[in-house]
Amino acid sequence: MSQSFQDSPKFLTERLLRDGYGGTLAEYRAAGGYEQWRRAVTSLQPAEIIDLVKDSGLRGRGGAGFPTGLKWSFMPKDSGKPHYLLVNSDESEPGTFKDRLLLEKDPHLVLEGAAISAFAIGARTIYIYVRGEYVYPRECLDRAIQEAYEAGLLGQKLFGTDWSLDIYTHPGAGAYICGEETALMESLEGKRGHPRPKPPFPAGYGAWGQPTTINNVETVANARPILEHGAGAFRSVGTKNSPGTILVGVSGHVNRPGVYELPMGVPVRTVVDQVCGGMRNGKALKAFYVGGSSTGLLPAKDADVTLDHDAVRERGVMLGTAGLIVMDEDTSIIRATRVLADFYDHETCGQCSQCRVGMEWSYQIIRRIEEGRGHPSDLKTFADLIQNFSGGKTICAFADGAAMPFKTALLHFREEWEEAIRRANPQMADSPSEEPQTAGT
Amino acid sequence: MPETVPITINDQDFEAPAGAPLIDVIQELTGEEVPRFCYHRDLPVVGSCRMCQVEVEAPGPGGALRKALAISCRTPVAKGMKIWTQTPAAQTARKGVLEFLLKDHPLDCPICDKAGECPLQNFTYQEGQSEGRSVDPRRKRRKRVSLGDVIVLDEERCVLCSRCVRFFPEVEGRTQLQVLNMGNRSHIGTFDNQPLQGNYQGNLADICPVGALTLKDFRFQARVWNTHSVPSTCTRCSRGCAVMVDAYRGRLVRIRPRYDAKVNRSWMCDFGRFQLQDLNLPGRLSGAIQEQQQGLRELPLEQALETAAENLRAEASQSFLLASNYATLEVGQALMELAKSLQTEAYFLKPSAWGGDGILRTDDPGPNSFGLQELGLKALAPDQARERLAAAEASLLVGEKLLPLLLQQDPTAGSTLPPIDTGRTAILVDTHLRSGFALTLPGLTWAETQGRVKNLDGHTRILRPALPGPDGVPQTHDLVQSLCARVRRDPDAHSTPNLQPSGMPV
Ligand SMILES: Cc1cc2nc3c(=O)[nH]c(=O)nc-3n(C[C@H](O)[C@H](O)[C@H](O)COP(=O)(O)O)c2cc1C
Ligand code: SF4
Ligand code: FES
Numbered sequence: 053m054s055q056s057f058q059d060s061p062k063f064l065t066e067r068l069l070r071d072g073y074g075g076t077l078a079e080y081r082a083a084g085g086y087e088q089w090r091r092a093v094t095s096l097q098p099a100e101i102i103d104l105v106k107d108s109g110l111r112g113r114g115g116a117g118f119p120t121g122l123k124w125s126f127m128p129k130d131s132g133k134p135h136y137l138l139v140n141s142d143e144s145e146p147g148t149f150k151d152r153l154l155l156e157k158d159p160h161l162v163l164e165g166a167a168i169s170a171f172a173i174g175a176r177t178i179y180i181y182v183r184g185e186y187v188y189p190r191e192c193l194d195r196a197i198q199e200a201y202e203a204g205l206l207g208q209k210l211f212g213t214d215w216s217l218d219i220y221t222h223p224g225a226g227a228y229i230c231g232e233e234t235a236l237m238e239s240l241e242g243k244r245g246h247p248r249p250k251p252p253f254p255a256g257y258g259a260w261g262q263p264t265t266i267n268n269v270e271t272v273a274n275a276r277p278i279l280e281h282g283a284g285a286f287r288s289v290g291t292k293n294s295p296g297t298i299l300v301g302v303s304g305h306v307n308r309p310g311v312y313e314l315p316m317g318v319p320v321r322t323v324v325d326q327v328c329g330g331m332r333n334g335k336a337l338k339a340f341y342v343g344g345s346s347t348g349l350l351p352a353k354d355a356d357v358t359l360d361h362d363a364v365r366e367r368g369v370m371l372g373t374a375g376l377i378v379m380d381e382d383t384s385i386i387r388a389t390r391v392l393a394d395f396y397d398h399e400t401c402g403q404c405s406q407c408r409v410g411m412e413w414s415y416q417i418i419r420r421i422e423e424g425r426g427h428p429s430d431l432k433t434f435a436d437l438i439q440n441f442s443g444g445k446t447i448c449a450f451a452d453g454a455a456m457p458f459k460t461a462l463l464h465f466r467e468e469w470e471e472a473i474r475r476a477n478p479q480m481a482d483s484p485s486e487e488p489q490t491a492g493t
Numbered sequence: 494m495p496e497t498v499p500i501t502i503n504d505q506d507f508e509a510p511a512g513a514p515l516i517d518v519i520q521e522l523t524g525e526e527v528p529r530f531c532y533h534r535d536l537p538v539v540g541s542c543r544m545c546q547v548e549v550e551a552p553g554p555g556g557a558l559r560k561a562l563a564i565s566c567r568t569p570v571a572k573g574m575k576i577w578t579q580t581p582a583a584q585t586a587r588k589g590v591l592e593f594l595l596k597d598h599p600l601d602c603p604i605c606d607k608a609g610e611c612p613l614q615n616f617t618y619q620e621g622q623s624e625g626r627s628v629d630p631r632r633k634r635r636k637r638v639s640l641g642d643v644i645v646l647d648e649e650r651c652v653l654c655s656r657c658v659r660f661f662p663e664v665e666g667r668t669q670l671q672v673l674n675m676g677n678r679s680h681i682g683t684f685d686n687q688p689l690q691g692n693y694q695g696n697l698a699d700i701c702p703v704g705a706l707t708l709k710d711f712r713f714q715a716r717v718w719n720t721h722s723v724p725s726t727c728t729r730c731s732r733g734c735a736v737m738v739d740a741y742r743g744r745l746v747r748i749r750p751r752y753d754a755k756v757n758r759s760w761m762c763d764f765g766r767f768q769l770q771d772l773n774l775p776g777r778l779s780g781a782i783q784e785q786q787q788g789l790r791e792l793p794l795e796q797a798l799e800t801a802a803e804n805l806r807a808e809a810s811q812s813f814l815l816a817s818n819y820a821t822l823e824v825g826q827a828l829m830e831l832a833k834s835l836q837t838e839a840y841f842l843k844p845s846a847w848g849g850d851g852i853l854r855t856d857d858p859g860p861n862s863f864g865l866q867e868l869g870l871k872a873l874a875p876d877q878a879r880e881r882l883a884a885a886e887a888s889l890l891v892g893e894k895l896l897p898l899l900l901q902q903d904p905t906a907g908s909t910l911p912p913i914d915t916g917r918t919a920i921l922v923d924t925h926l927r928s929g930f931a932l933t934l935p936g937l938t939w940a941e942t943q944g945r946v947k948n949l950d951g952h953t954r955i956l957r958p959a960l961p962g963p964d965g966v967p968q969t970h971d972l973v974q975s976l977c978a979r980v981r982r983d984p985d986a987h988s989t990p991n992l993q994p995s996g997m998p999v
Contacts, residue, residue: 227675244672249540249567402653402672402679403541405530409593412677416629433626440589445543445562 057327060289060315063277063297064270068157075192077199080160086205088279089164092171093215096279101172105275107283109295114140114231114268115344115372116449117294117361126255127173128263135175136259138240138266139166141182141189142224142231145344146395147375150299151269153311155182155189159196165273167206167217172275173265178219180269181236184226193221228399232448233266235401246401247448268373270299290316294360294371304340304378305332314359321355324378335380339464343372345392346453348460349385369460385465386472389457390418396454406441407451413437414458426473435462498572503579514538515565515576516545525578528587528616530594530654530702532566534752535759536663540567542654544594544616546586550575562586584620591621597632597677598703599649607704609717613652632677640670641688643763644697644706648680651705657681657697664693664760664852681705692850695766699749700759708747710767715741723959724751726946727765728819728893728939729905730848731857733948734761738940738959745769745940745959755952762854764905771905771938772960778926778935779963789926794934794965798972801889801932802979804918805835808887813916814839815878816870817892818859821944821956823970824891825861825868831889831977840881841865843872844898855949858904859894860939864947875901883914890930891922891973893938922969935966943968 067073067083080086092101106121127135139162143151154162162180170178182190197219200206208216222240224230230239234248237259258264274296278286287295294316300323301311307329314327320340324331331337337352342359348369350357357367364371379388393415402408417434420426442455462469495510502523509518516527517534530542545565551574553559560575562582577583594613602608634648653672658681661669669689673682683689689697697706720739727734727748735753739746748769750761781797783790792800805812814832816825818841825841832839841862849856866872873881878899882888890896897904900913913929921930924938941962947953967975978985 229675249564397676400676402676403539403655405542405544405590405593405652408653408677408679409596412632413593413596413627413629416627420629427628429626436589436626440586440592443562445546445586445589447541447543 057314057318062313064273065313075158077160077203085160086164088276089167090211092168093213094211098172098174104283105278108278108286110274112268113270117371120271124173124265127265131263133262135173136262136264137170137175137178138264139180139269139272140266141180141269143183144228144231145373145375147303147341147377148301148344148373150301150311152189154269154273156192159192161273162269163196163200165275168275169272170217176216179240180221181240182221182223184224190221190223229401246403249447291360293362298374300374300376302328302376305380306378307332317358317360319356319358331380338381338383339379341377342369344375345457347372348456351464385461385468386422389461390422392457393418404446407446410437410441421472424476426476431469500570500574502576509570512569515568518570527565529566530652533656533700536656536659538567540564544590546583548577548580548583587620591617594652596627605704606707606712612702643694644689645709647705650703651681652703653679654702656700657706665691692762692764695763696760711747715746723957725957726954728860729765729768730855731860731862731949732853732855733860733946733954734765740959745772757853764854772940777924777963779965780935782926782933784931797932797934798976798979801920801976804887806980810836811886812837813881813885813888815890816841817895818842818862818865819893820891821946822864823944824973825865825870827970827973827977829869834977834981839870840873841870842878842898843874845875845901861946863949863951875899883916885916887918888916889920896927936969937962
């Protein structure tokens, strides 16, 4: 189970660690590429693949950690309708940048994994929804798709069977919310990227109203190693409830930020000190966002937490997309929270009353406190607001996600907030803000 | 009929149709109106405002019971469901939504046309908190955005429920408004700032749950709690949309749709809505006028009726009786009786097709063609009717809008009409004096009329007076009945018990 991170297999990145690997089709095939795709189409049943992925215990890498095989099994059998696989590469979560590595450096792995996943759910069409700003990654994907078509790995009558598969990339237009699965579908259909209320769920009524499965890039990429090495080999890495490896994107105040493929269950302390060469400038760790901003932060004393779903949940946060943002002792938690509040305020789609107004209100409160204009009542109000927009009261999980960094910053760094309010200049607090009040109140 | 299933609401047992939205079921069964902004019974459900949350216990995906907050507008009734509207969780959730909605709201109720009939105001009284907690600036937005001839938008009051956005595709089959931008920068607007178009713009002011979309026509005209509102029926075409007619200080100030599942659901057209000028016309006739060589002479009503009766009796079966299709069933009945007494026929004017829009507004101006035909009045086209009139020795013309329709003029223009050949002795019942008639008796507008009409689909609907007519003017059907009694020389014809001024029932 718990190999050290050095000995752990690199299911996804083994080729990338070799010198000179360029990710072309020839290089990818030389490393056994597309053999699992051929095997799936020519000698496996979709149900066998779903069972294999269930046995592997693979959980989604897009944030929620939902068991992938189970999700696939929700797709109807013999529906007589077109099925779609949507590959989510909107990757816009602050602190998350791991899918980009695969898209740029090993796009054929993503294509092969997606192709196998599509076969398992009976989809003959895949849309890869690529974050709008990911222009280069999308070019890499498009080039790889073209190569695959030319080599007869995509298209009609694959490997002499009746199976066919088409893959398209679709660029987003720069909205974080379009990574939410139903907003992604709306956007793909050419509409505003507004999340849909659920039910109906995508497996029954997804893109264009057809049965649809949506998975993260890294999730589908894992389909190849699972077929190649077997469910047992996959399970032999990581923890019981969080098997396999995970791409951890580390950013912030460490010496070697970057994307690392690590076994699930590796302690954060190990990631910071050993994988990333310790804290920058020898500073002390203050806090870290565990898996992207929307999963919440933990203080330094929690650095012994291991990166697996159960362990982080016990500390009140989530594993998310394993985007670890490391902050040193000089970091202002209030400022960090304000930067995120600004992001959420900018990115809420604005359908739900609480999320639309709650994000801006949160931002206003945090900014006031940061600027020395805090009110004694602010923390109570802020905590109430968070309560009022989170806890499943909105259409999508955006508001719940935004609540995490706010809640955890208040919980773990209460002193810092209180101190800022205590030090607030009372005259500043009562002076008019830079934006004038409207008349009529 | 959907199957009914047992549910509980606030621990009381009920039977409810499976699949029906909780929000409606709760209201129907308990009378409680769960607060809502985005939900509207005649628009597609989006479930975005999150105002209508209640607590629901029902089997979850795994089959185990799950108690959670749910939006009642988008949660269908299922067997065994338990619903609580007033648990602390539900109350807090709704209070929270209200607080967010009020955070940027200008609270300019004292100058807002919606005040008094404003869901945001009402729900805030019902369950909000009385004090705002925000010390941060309210977002400044545009206060007066003209969206065309009918509607003005106040962005600061808007709660982005998107009812107006959904209205146009649902009713007109085309999109006109959209939510533009995103997050708290969202606002309502049209493509390219084009003005709104079409015959249904006024409905936006009714469905807007705040004072963001208001009618230019009604802007600052009256506070709604001072208006006197009467349920009635629009008469401007044969659809006969159910309406509320609002009067203020003796004038009509607003007509708005009233829900009628069989006729117009929640809507009405702008052509029907904006006819107030036509109904508030000055120069109303309040007594009978005789036209003689020496000029006009006022006659007491009784005497005028006697004169009219003599004229008609003299020509008997040669007299020509014509109603406008604005005439109520009661007027039609009275005319049929009169025709019987005179041993002649009664006709109604079937106006030329005019102005239908393929949605609500039909091309038959006037509300009662169907009903009059059914009573036995014979339809006449305008040119036939004009010929008959010109040839008649004695004639009686009854009903609102009869002359313009007869002359194939726009009945709404209120402009002076060209002269009409009225034969020898023509008697007219109308709201205004017209030249060419030997005798004119005072009539009422439909907004002063008590009676019934039957719409194109055969639905009978009621007109109720929202205003009293001019002093001393009776209901037209009473007038015609009295005339009939005099023609027949009924012994009690002169007591005319019904010939009272058309008082407004209070
Ligand atoms: C606001 C929001 C943004 C999201 N952004 C992404 C994203 O960029 N990429 C992604 O894979 N999943 C994102 N998700 C999660 C997706 O909704 C979905 O759960 C995921 O793509 C499912 O894939 P998985 O089962 O492979 O994890 C987002 C969710 C929310 C609520
Ligand atoms: S929770 Fe926020 S982001 Fe999600 S649908 Fe509602 S308003 Fe949009
Ligand atoms: S009325 Fe139910 S969410 Fe708006």
